[in-house]
Amino acid sequence: MIYIATGFAEFDIRLSSEIENSKVIFYRDFLRQTDDYSVVVISTFFDRHTNKEEDRSEFINLLFSLRARDKRVILLVDEDEREVLTSALALGIYDIVMYPAEVSDVVYRIKNPATFSSVKSLFEMLKVVEHVGFEDVLKVKDTFKERFKTRAEQECAKQSNMEDIKEKEVSEEVKTTGKDTFIQTGYEEDIKRILAGVLRFLGVKKIPSDIYEMLVLLEDSIADTYKK
Structure with missing residues (x-):
């Protein structure tokens, strides 16, 4: 009805x-x-x-x-x-x-x-998002390609014996870019726990470890819930 x-x-x-x-x-x-x-x-x-x-x-x-x-x-x-x-x-x-x-x-x-x-x-x-603490999370999809580009650059640095130098550069970049960069260890783990809890509440049994996969799965689960 x-x-x-x-x-x-x-x-x-x-x-x-x-x-x-x-x-x-x-x-x-x-x-x-x-x-x-x-x-x-x-x-x-x-x-x-x-x-x-x-x-x-x-x-x-x-x-x-x-x-x-x-x-x-x-x-x-x-x-x-x-x-x-x-x-x-x-x-x-x-x-x-x-x-x-x-x-x-x-x-x-x-x-x-x-x-x-x-x-x-x-x-x-x-x-x-500012009220629930997800301000950075909602930027994830917009920076999806940039994240994988950063990963590729880091792998190249490791292969050329420049791992320590590259990690230092990435660390300094994170400090200077603030909200524009999502690599913030202290927040990422907390957000993962929150997303995992929401996914379990929605009935998802297999929770991925990657935060980006978790966000995609969350959106699909919400859509499936409304379809039911």
Whole structure:
């Protein structure tokens, strides 16, 4: 069952006519009191009483309640609602449709669950990563080729009996480049442990040792979870 709760009656009715096994609802407590649905299409205008901070906070609490019960949430939201967007991403809500939204946009998102890569730019724009300590991790894919280039250079140095000199140069480069270089031993091991824990939580049995392979596996696992 898919519940539709955007707060726009005409839009909800049109959307419901496009989606099988769906139902339009009108107040928040109904979502909390029933459990016969797996997906909810919801917007920040749903059951809104005021524009005050407490009303926004209540909406975020509702999102938390839905995710705590493993409900898939398709969220319609204005790009200016930064607090709601940040909270949604932190809760693992990636199916986000920005206003102005069309019925076809929502139908597409229901049929095609978003992946982490779909919202990566939002994570960076809203600085969500700074709150959870993954700022460097999200740069990994962008520096994938550079990392392997560095490895190749180091191997050549070893073969030409210049290992000690090369290691010293790499060490100095790491110190001067800071965030632009991911080779930070103290952080890499901590991040590996965090990623391994998340992967085990998602049911992955064989955990790779390479952090880049772990990130690719994490994205695939999240995508597979939404498909189910």
